[in-house]
Amino acid sequence: MRKQADQQRRRTGESRGPSRFDTPLPKRWPLVVAIVVCVAVGSVLLERWSRPVDQPEHDQNVLPAQPREQATKPPPVCPVAATHQELIAQTKKIGDRLVEDFPDDPRAITLAGHICWALDEPARARASWEKCTQLHPDYAAAWTALGMDAFRNGDFDKAARYLESAYRLTPKMADGDLFMMTDALMSTGRPEEVVAVLEPLRKTQPASARAAVALGHAYLQLKEYEKAKREFLEAVALDPGSAKAHFALAQAYARLGDEPNARKHREQYAKLKASEMAASDGMRVDRLKADLVDPHRLAARFLTWTAKIYAVHDRIDEAEQLWVTSLAIDPGNAETRSLLERLYLAQGRREEASEVARGRGRGQAPSRKN
Numbered sequence: 001m002r003k004q005a006d007q008q009r010r011r012t013g014e015s016r017g018p019s020r021f022d023t024p025l026p027k028r029w030p031l032v033v034a035i036v037v038c039v040a041v042g043s044v045l046l047e048r049w050s051r052p053v054d055q056p057e058h059d060q061n062v063l064p065a066q067p068r069e070q071a072t073k074p075p076p077v078c079p080v081a082a083t084h085q086e087l088i089a090q091t092k093k094i095g096d097r098l099v100e101d102f103p104d105d106p107r108a109i110t111l112a113g114h115i116c117w118a119l120d121e122p123a124r125a126r127a128s129w130e131k132c133t134q135l136h137p138d139y140a141a142a143w144t145a146l147g148m149d150a151f152r153n154g155d156f157d158k159a160a161r162y163l164e165s166a167y168r169l170t171p172k173m174a175d176g177d178l179f180m181m182t183d184a185l186m187s188t189g190r191p192e193e194v195v196a197v198l199e200p201l202r203k204t205q206p207a208s209a210r211a212a213v214a215l216g217h218a219y220l221q222l223k224e225y226e227k228a229k230r231e232f233l234e235a236v237a238l239d240p241g242s243a244k245a246h247f248a249l250a251q252a253y254a255r256l257g258d259e260p261n262a263r264k265h266r267e268q269y270a271k272l273k274a275s276e277m278a279a280s281d282g283m284r285v286d287r288l289k290a291d292l293v294d295p296h297r298l299a300a301r302f303l304t305w306t307a308k309i310y311a312v313h314d315r316i317d318e319a320e321q322l323w324v325t326s327l328a329i330d331p332g333n334a335e336t337r338s339l340l341e342r343l344y345l346a347q348g349r350r351e352e353a354s355e356v357a358r359g360r361g362r363g364q365a366p367s368r369k370n
Helices: 002-012 030-037 039-049 084-101 106-118 122-135 140-152 156-169 175-187 191-198 209-221 225-238 243-255 259-278 280-312 316-329 334-346 350-358
Strands: none
Touching: 084 106, 084 280, 106 122, 106 140, 106 280, 122 140, 140 156, 140 175, 156 175, 175 191, 175 209, 191 209, 209 225, 209 243, 225 243, 243 259, 280 316, 280 334, 316 334, 334 350
Protein backbone atom coordinates (compact mmCIF):
# COMPACT_ATOMS: atom_id res chain seq x y z
CA MET A 1 0.00 0.00 0.00
CA ARG A 2 2.75 2.42 0.89
CA LYS A 3 4.58 1.81 -2.39
CA GLN A 4 1.39 2.39 -4.40
CA ALA A 5 0.82 5.65 -2.54
CA ASP A 6 4.37 6.78 -3.32
CA GLN A 7 3.89 5.96 -7.00
CA GLN A 8 0.62 7.93 -7.04
CA ARG A 9 2.39 10.93 -5.46
CA ARG A 10 5.14 10.81 -8.10
CA ARG A 11 2.53 10.83 -10.88
CA THR A 12 0.67 13.81 -9.42
CA GLY A 13 3.78 15.69 -8.28
CA GLU A 14 2.63 15.60 -4.69
CA SER A 15 5.43 15.59 -2.13
CA ARG A 16 5.59 13.03 0.59
CA GLY A 17 3.88 14.10 3.79
CA PRO A 18 5.96 15.01 6.80
CA SER A 19 6.99 12.42 9.37
CA ARG A 20 5.94 12.81 12.99
CA PHE A 21 9.52 13.86 13.72
CA ASP A 22 9.83 16.47 10.98
CA THR A 23 8.56 19.38 13.08
CA PRO A 24 10.22 18.93 16.45
CA LEU A 25 13.38 17.19 15.27
CA PRO A 26 15.29 20.37 14.29
CA LYS A 27 15.12 21.30 17.94
CA ARG A 28 16.62 18.03 19.12
CA TRP A 29 20.14 19.49 19.26
CA PRO A 30 19.07 21.32 22.44
CA LEU A 31 19.00 17.86 23.96
CA VAL A 32 22.74 18.22 24.53
CA VAL A 33 22.51 21.45 26.49
CA ALA A 34 19.61 20.13 28.54
CA ILE A 35 21.72 17.17 29.59
CA VAL A 36 24.56 19.53 30.62
CA VAL A 37 22.17 21.18 33.10
CA CYS A 38 21.90 17.87 34.93
CA VAL A 39 25.46 16.67 34.33
CA ALA A 40 25.78 15.40 37.90
CA VAL A 41 22.84 13.09 37.34
CA GLY A 42 23.96 12.34 33.82
CA SER A 43 27.41 11.20 34.89
CA VAL A 44 25.83 8.65 37.24
CA LEU A 45 23.54 7.53 34.47
CA LEU A 46 26.48 7.16 32.11
CA GLU A 47 28.17 4.91 34.61
CA ARG A 48 25.00 2.87 34.79
CA TRP A 49 24.53 2.83 31.03
CA SER A 50 28.08 1.92 30.21
CA ARG A 51 26.83 -1.59 31.06
CA PRO A 52 24.20 -0.21 29.21
CA VAL A 53 20.79 0.43 29.91
CA ASP A 54 18.23 -1.86 28.38
CA GLN A 55 18.43 -1.80 24.63
CA PRO A 56 15.85 -3.21 22.26
CA GLU A 57 16.62 -6.87 21.78
CA HIS A 58 17.42 -8.63 18.52
CA ASP A 59 19.34 -5.89 16.76
CA GLN A 60 19.44 -8.03 13.66
CA ASN A 61 15.68 -7.61 13.32
CA VAL A 62 15.41 -3.84 13.59
CA LEU A 63 15.97 -3.30 9.87
CA PRO A 64 13.47 -3.90 7.05
CA ALA A 65 13.83 -7.20 5.24
CA GLN A 66 13.23 -5.64 1.81
CA PRO A 67 14.73 -2.48 0.29
CA ARG A 68 12.40 0.48 0.56
CA GLU A 69 12.15 3.43 -1.77
CA GLN A 70 14.47 6.29 -0.85
CA ALA A 71 12.82 9.22 0.91
CA THR A 72 13.03 12.70 -0.59
CA LYS A 73 13.04 14.92 2.49
CA PRO A 74 16.32 16.53 3.61
CA PRO A 75 18.28 15.39 6.67
CA PRO A 76 17.37 16.86 10.04
CA VAL A 77 19.46 19.75 11.33
CA CYS A 78 20.33 20.53 14.93
CA PRO A 79 20.12 24.24 15.77
CA VAL A 80 20.37 25.45 19.35
CA ALA A 81 16.98 26.50 20.71
CA ALA A 82 16.43 29.91 22.25
CA THR A 83 15.38 29.28 25.84
CA HIS A 84 16.39 27.01 28.67
CA GLN A 85 12.81 25.85 29.16
CA GLU A 86 12.60 24.88 25.51
CA LEU A 87 15.74 22.76 25.86
CA ILE A 88 14.26 20.84 28.76
CA ALA A 89 10.90 20.46 27.02
CA GLN A 90 12.44 19.06 23.83
CA THR A 91 14.34 16.43 25.83
CA LYS A 92 11.24 15.36 27.72
CA LYS A 93 9.27 15.01 24.48
CA ILE A 94 11.41 12.04 23.49
CA GLY A 95 10.20 9.99 26.44
CA ASP A 96 6.66 11.33 26.24
CA ARG A 97 6.39 10.41 22.56
CA LEU A 98 7.76 6.94 23.17
CA VAL A 99 5.06 6.19 25.74
CA GLU A 100 2.39 7.81 23.58
CA ASP A 101 3.34 5.80 20.50
CA PHE A 102 4.11 2.49 22.23
CA PRO A 103 2.15 2.41 25.50
CA ASP A 104 2.45 -1.38 25.85
CA ASP A 105 6.12 -1.79 24.91
CA PRO A 106 8.21 -2.39 28.06
CA ARG A 107 11.34 -1.11 26.31
CA ALA A 108 9.65 2.21 25.55
CA ILE A 109 8.24 2.62 29.07
CA THR A 110 11.58 1.79 30.69
CA LEU A 111 13.61 4.07 28.41
CA ALA A 112 11.15 6.92 29.02
CA GLY A 113 11.82 6.44 32.73
CA HIS A 114 15.57 6.70 32.23
CA ILE A 115 15.11 9.94 30.31
CA CYS A 116 13.09 11.39 33.21
CA TRP A 117 15.71 10.17 35.65
CA ALA A 118 18.48 11.88 33.66
CA LEU A 119 16.51 15.14 33.72
CA ASP A 120 16.20 14.97 37.51
CA GLU A 121 12.56 13.92 37.58
CA PRO A 122 12.91 10.80 39.76
CA ALA A 123 9.22 10.63 40.66
CA ARG A 124 8.21 10.40 36.99
CA ALA A 125 11.00 7.90 36.38
CA ARG A 126 9.81 5.66 39.21
CA ALA A 127 6.23 5.94 37.99
CA SER A 128 7.31 4.73 34.53
CA TRP A 129 9.27 1.79 35.90
CA GLU A 130 6.52 0.81 38.34
CA LYS A 131 3.99 0.93 35.52
CA CYS A 132 6.25 -1.33 33.47
CA THR A 133 6.57 -3.89 36.28
CA GLN A 134 2.77 -3.93 36.62
CA LEU A 135 2.16 -4.38 32.89
CA HIS A 136 5.17 -6.63 32.29
CA PRO A 137 6.28 -8.23 35.57
CA ASP A 138 8.74 -10.45 33.68
CA TYR A 139 10.70 -7.52 32.23
CA ALA A 140 13.92 -7.51 34.24
CA ALA A 141 15.23 -4.12 33.08
CA ALA A 142 12.39 -2.26 34.82
CA TRP A 143 13.10 -4.04 38.12
CA THR A 144 16.79 -3.23 37.71
CA ALA A 145 16.00 0.45 37.14
CA LEU A 146 13.86 0.57 40.30
CA GLY A 147 16.65 -1.13 42.21
CA MET A 148 19.22 1.37 40.94
CA ASP A 149 17.01 4.29 41.99
CA ALA A 150 16.38 2.85 45.45
CA PHE A 151 20.08 2.12 45.92
CA ARG A 152 21.05 5.69 45.00
CA ASN A 153 18.51 6.94 47.54
CA GLY A 154 19.91 4.71 50.29
CA ASP A 155 16.80 2.54 50.54
CA PHE A 156 18.68 -0.75 50.58
CA ASP A 157 15.67 -2.88 51.53
CA LYS A 158 13.82 -1.83 48.39
CA ALA A 159 16.98 -1.99 46.31
CA ALA A 160 17.63 -5.58 47.36
CA ARG A 161 14.02 -6.58 46.71
CA TYR A 162 13.89 -5.02 43.25
CA LEU A 163 17.30 -6.28 42.18
CA GLU A 164 16.56 -9.79 43.42
CA SER A 165 13.42 -9.72 41.24
CA ALA A 166 15.60 -8.82 38.27
CA TYR A 167 18.14 -11.49 39.20
CA ARG A 168 15.48 -14.20 39.32
CA LEU A 169 14.43 -13.23 35.78
CA THR A 170 17.96 -12.87 34.38
CA PRO A 171 20.64 -14.55 36.52
CA LYS A 172 23.30 -13.36 34.07
CA MET A 173 23.12 -9.77 35.30
CA ALA A 174 25.61 -7.11 34.30
CA ASP A 175 28.42 -6.93 36.87
CA GLY A 176 27.45 -3.47 38.04
CA ASP A 177 23.88 -4.57 38.75
CA LEU A 178 25.03 -7.79 40.40
CA PHE A 179 27.35 -6.01 42.84
CA MET A 180 24.75 -3.33 43.51
CA MET A 181 22.46 -6.17 44.59
CA THR A 182 25.11 -7.81 46.80
CA ASP A 183 25.95 -4.43 48.38
CA ALA A 184 22.26 -3.89 49.14
CA LEU A 185 22.02 -7.37 50.66
CA MET A 186 25.09 -6.74 52.82
CA SER A 187 23.69 -3.38 53.92
CA THR A 188 20.52 -5.10 55.10
CA GLY A 189 22.39 -7.80 57.03
CA ARG A 190 21.90 -10.71 54.63
CA PRO A 191 25.43 -12.04 53.98
CA GLU A 192 24.18 -15.61 53.55
CA GLU A 193 22.23 -14.50 50.46
CA VAL A 194 25.37 -12.92 49.05
CA VAL A 195 27.17 -16.23 49.47
CA ALA A 196 24.27 -18.04 47.79
CA VAL A 197 24.56 -15.73 44.79
CA LEU A 198 28.33 -15.38 44.43
CA GLU A 199 29.68 -18.79 45.45
CA PRO A 200 28.19 -20.62 42.41
CA LEU A 201 29.67 -17.95 40.12
CA ARG A 202 33.18 -19.03 41.16
CA LYS A 203 32.65 -22.16 39.05
CA THR A 204 31.08 -20.53 36.02
CA GLN A 205 32.57 -17.01 35.74
CA PRO A 206 36.15 -15.77 35.25
CA ALA A 207 37.92 -14.85 38.47
CA SER A 208 37.18 -11.28 39.58
CA ALA A 209 38.85 -9.27 42.35
CA ARG A 210 35.61 -7.37 42.92
CA ALA A 211 33.61 -10.58 43.30
CA ALA A 212 36.23 -12.04 45.62
CA VAL A 213 36.16 -8.97 47.89
CA ALA A 214 32.34 -9.00 48.00
CA LEU A 215 32.23 -12.71 48.81
CA GLY A 216 35.01 -12.32 51.37
CA HIS A 217 33.08 -9.59 53.21
CA ALA A 218 30.04 -11.87 53.31
CA TYR A 219 32.12 -14.64 54.90
CA LEU A 220 33.62 -12.07 57.29
CA GLN A 221 30.14 -11.11 58.51
CA LEU A 222 29.29 -14.81 58.87
CA LYS A 223 32.47 -15.22 60.98
CA GLU A 224 33.89 -17.78 58.55
CA TYR A 225 37.30 -16.16 58.68
CA GLU A 226 39.31 -18.80 56.81
CA LYS A 227 36.96 -18.57 53.84
CA ALA A 228 37.10 -14.78 54.04
CA LYS A 229 40.91 -14.92 54.01
CA ARG A 230 40.83 -17.22 50.98
CA GLU A 231 38.69 -14.75 49.04
CA PHE A 232 40.75 -11.72 50.00
CA LEU A 233 44.00 -13.48 49.10
CA GLU A 234 42.52 -14.23 45.70
CA ALA A 235 41.49 -10.59 45.31
CA VAL A 236 45.01 -9.37 46.15
CA ALA A 237 46.51 -11.87 43.70
CA LEU A 238 44.16 -10.68 40.95
CA ASP A 239 44.61 -6.97 41.74
CA PRO A 240 47.70 -6.23 43.88
CA GLY A 241 46.98 -2.50 43.61
CA SER A 242 43.57 -2.73 45.25
CA ALA A 243 43.64 -0.86 48.55
CA LYS A 244 40.24 -2.32 49.46
CA ALA A 245 41.50 -5.88 49.00
CA HIS A 246 44.54 -5.30 51.25
CA PHE A 247 42.44 -3.64 53.95
CA ALA A 248 39.92 -6.50 53.87
CA LEU A 249 42.71 -9.08 54.05
CA ALA A 250 44.17 -7.25 57.06
CA GLN A 251 40.78 -7.57 58.75
CA ALA A 252 40.63 -11.30 58.08
CA TYR A 253 44.14 -11.87 59.45
CA ALA A 254 43.28 -9.82 62.55
CA ARG A 255 40.18 -11.93 63.20
CA LEU A 256 42.31 -15.05 62.86
CA GLY A 257 44.87 -13.69 65.36
CA ASP A 258 47.64 -13.34 62.75
CA GLU A 259 48.83 -9.87 63.73
CA PRO A 260 52.09 -9.82 61.66
CA ASN A 261 50.21 -10.42 58.41
CA ALA A 262 47.42 -8.09 59.47
CA ARG A 263 49.99 -5.32 60.06
CA LYS A 264 51.69 -6.07 56.74
CA HIS A 265 48.50 -5.59 54.73
CA ARG A 266 47.44 -2.55 56.75
CA GLU A 267 50.75 -0.95 55.82
CA GLN A 268 50.25 -1.89 52.19
CA TYR A 269 46.76 -0.43 52.33
CA ALA A 270 48.13 2.84 53.74
CA LYS A 271 50.71 3.12 50.94
CA LEU A 272 48.15 2.44 48.23
CA LYS A 273 45.67 4.87 49.78
CA ALA A 274 48.32 7.60 49.95
CA SER A 275 49.08 7.08 46.25
CA GLU A 276 45.39 7.31 45.44
CA MET A 277 45.06 10.58 47.34
CA ALA A 278 48.15 12.03 45.64
CA ALA A 279 46.59 11.27 42.26
CA SER A 280 43.12 12.50 43.19
CA ASP A 281 43.59 16.05 41.89
CA GLY A 282 44.54 14.81 38.45
CA MET A 283 41.66 12.35 38.50
CA ARG A 284 39.23 15.17 39.30
CA VAL A 285 40.51 17.13 36.31
CA ASP A 286 40.09 14.08 34.07
CA ARG A 287 36.55 13.56 35.34
CA LEU A 288 35.75 17.21 34.67
CA LYS A 289 37.02 16.89 31.10
CA ALA A 290 34.99 13.71 30.66
CA ASP A 291 31.88 15.43 31.97
CA LEU A 292 32.20 18.09 29.26
CA VAL A 293 32.03 15.38 26.59
CA ASP A 294 29.73 12.81 28.14
CA PRO A 295 26.48 14.80 27.87
CA HIS A 296 26.86 14.69 24.08
CA ARG A 297 27.27 10.95 24.21
CA LEU A 298 24.37 10.57 26.59
CA ALA A 299 22.12 12.59 24.27
CA ALA A 300 23.20 10.47 21.31
CA ARG A 301 22.48 7.28 23.23
CA PHE A 302 18.97 8.43 24.05
CA LEU A 303 18.34 9.05 20.35
CA THR A 304 19.92 5.77 19.24
CA TRP A 305 17.92 3.65 21.68
CA THR A 306 14.73 5.55 20.87
CA ALA A 307 15.36 4.92 17.17
CA LYS A 308 15.77 1.20 17.79
CA ILE A 309 12.32 1.00 19.31
CA TYR A 310 10.79 2.83 16.35
CA ALA A 311 12.63 0.50 13.98
CA VAL A 312 11.37 -2.61 15.79
CA HIS A 313 7.85 -1.29 15.20
CA ASP A 314 8.64 -0.70 11.50
CA ARG A 315 8.65 3.08 11.88
CA ILE A 316 11.75 3.20 9.73
CA ASP A 317 11.61 6.82 8.57
CA GLU A 318 11.51 8.11 12.13
CA ALA A 319 14.22 5.69 13.21
CA GLU A 320 16.44 6.90 10.37
CA GLN A 321 16.03 10.56 11.30
CA LEU A 322 16.88 9.83 14.92
CA TRP A 323 19.99 7.84 13.95
CA VAL A 324 21.15 10.62 11.64
CA THR A 325 20.71 13.17 14.42
CA SER A 326 22.46 10.91 16.93
CA LEU A 327 25.39 10.52 14.57
CA ALA A 328 25.58 14.28 14.11
CA ILE A 329 25.76 14.75 17.88
CA ASP A 330 28.30 11.94 18.44
CA PRO A 331 30.08 11.01 15.18
CA GLY A 332 32.23 8.51 17.08
CA ASN A 333 29.30 6.33 18.11
CA ALA A 334 30.13 3.09 16.28
CA GLU A 335 26.81 1.47 17.15
CA THR A 336 24.78 4.27 15.58
CA ARG A 337 26.97 4.38 12.49
CA SER A 338 26.66 0.63 12.02
CA LEU A 339 22.88 0.70 12.37
CA LEU A 340 22.52 3.51 9.85
CA GLU A 341 24.87 1.83 7.38
CA ARG A 342 22.93 -1.44 7.65
CA LEU A 343 19.65 0.39 7.18
CA TYR A 344 20.84 1.97 3.94
CA LEU A 345 22.20 -1.34 2.67
CA ALA A 346 18.90 -3.08 3.47
CA GLN A 347 17.06 -0.37 1.52
CA GLY A 348 19.39 -0.64 -1.48
CA ARG A 349 20.88 2.81 -0.85
CA ARG A 350 24.44 1.68 -1.33
CA GLU A 351 25.92 5.09 -2.08
CA GLU A 352 24.62 6.49 1.19
CA ALA A 353 25.79 3.37 3.05
CA SER A 354 29.27 3.92 1.60
CA GLU A 355 29.16 7.55 2.66
CA VAL A 356 28.37 6.52 6.23
CA ALA A 357 31.23 4.02 6.13
CA ARG A 358 33.66 6.61 4.74
CA GLY A 359 32.72 8.94 7.55
CA ARG A 360 34.20 6.62 10.19
CA GLY A 361 36.60 8.56 12.34
CA ARG A 362 35.85 11.87 10.60
CA GLY A 363 32.61 12.70 12.37
CA GLN A 364 30.55 12.95 9.18
CA ALA A 365 26.82 12.44 9.17
CA PRO A 366 25.38 11.20 5.88
CA SER A 367 23.86 13.54 3.35
CA ARG A 368 20.55 12.93 1.64
CA LYS A 369 19.85 13.33 -2.06
CA ASN A 370 16.67 14.85 -3.44
